[in-house]
Amino acid sequence: MIMSIKVRYFASLKESLDRSEDELAFGKSLTVREVWQCANAGKPLPAHILAAVNMDYVDLDSIVQDNDEVAFFPPVTGG
């Protein structure tokens, strides 16, 4: 089975990566951290980065499902 994952980036992270999203396909289930590594080969996860799956916060070791939307972004600064 092939899993399709959308990966999104926001704010300063989006600018430093120079793109706002990736569409990935995997043959096995991965953690959020492994999704980052596949999408950004060789780039370590920046410190203080936050992650969400399907618009809920998750920790980096949670497992990603087929068709999930994974997002990475820096600490929020709204309000």
Added chain:
Amino acid sequence: MIMSIKVRYFASLKESLDRSEDELAFGKSLTVREVWQCANAGKPLPAHILAAVNMDYVDLDSIVQDNDEVAFFPPVTGG
């Protein structure tokens, strides 16, 4: 020397005394508590009553000066 003291009452206390103020004259210096006793002979000071002299809160043992305005009133309920 004669001291002139104005005494004021507010809210439920004013209604129960059936007057809003007294003008008193004394021959000697008195405490706030003694002012009440002179103005309301025989009536004990109601529990929880608050007192002010010249529009600042005072305790019942503070001394009243000539021309002071003394006020007695129940706990406040604004806001």
Added chain:
Amino acid sequence: MSIKISATAFDPWQEVQTYQKSALRAGQFGATSVFIGTMRDFNDGAAIQGMILEYYPGMTEKQLEKIVGEAQQQWAVLDALVIHRVGAILPNEPIVLVAVWTAHRGDAFDASRYIMEALKSRAPFWKKELLGPEDERWLVANTQGYKTD
């Protein structure tokens, strides 16, 4: 800083806008905290027709100025507006407005709450609720008002 006692109904939103335009420099403030107390039509299980709010002219203003001054000493307050109704009040009419302008949010929240709590416990106002014709009651005391658990 402005303290007002109002014997007639006031529009809190209009008051706060007008004051902000006249007293604050645009771009200076980052946080505004506004508290409005409004007359409800029920209290302690009884329907309320109206209310008479008595005060002590002179002392009330003096105590409110003192309270706002204390808030200004404890927090970085740029400006503050306090308006309190007196006289005959109908349900749904605003009773009290406390507005505080600061650079940062913590000072605005803390100072406005401080002013409201101090006003409730120290400013000489007294409420008499009108429950119906010939049926009225003085409120006995203000409550602390916060969950403590």
Added chain:
Amino acid sequence: MSIKISATAFDPWQEVQTYQKSALRAGQFGATSVFIGTMRDFNDGAAIQGMILEYYPGMTEKQLEKIVGEAQQQWAVLDALVIHRVGAILPNEPIVLVAVWTAHRGDAFDASRYIMEALKSRAPFWKKELLGPEDERWLVANTQGYKTD
């Protein structure tokens, strides 16, 4: 309860009045707490020309609804309104509005403060300050914002 993301400038006083008229029953609420965050023209010692506010459409609304829901579980909230600006913002324009209606003051103060703090730490918004032509900076993190002494 209403959550709005606004891509254009909004008038917080108008919004809160309009919402109050449409959603609250007159006589029902005794306390209204309103917090407004406004863009300042200086921050961390630098003059600010403007700001770009980015967000995560979908997740931002979802998180704000969750936060207001948490407040409703903890305090007796009659209704709440949250509006947050996104896009290009000029100094003196409102960024965020949090309004909470309750029967009693404690719930209004506590719930509005809770919503603001949770929004600051969990709602996906990001600010980029424009210091001048070709000179911009992303804010790194929100501060806690309260005196702790």
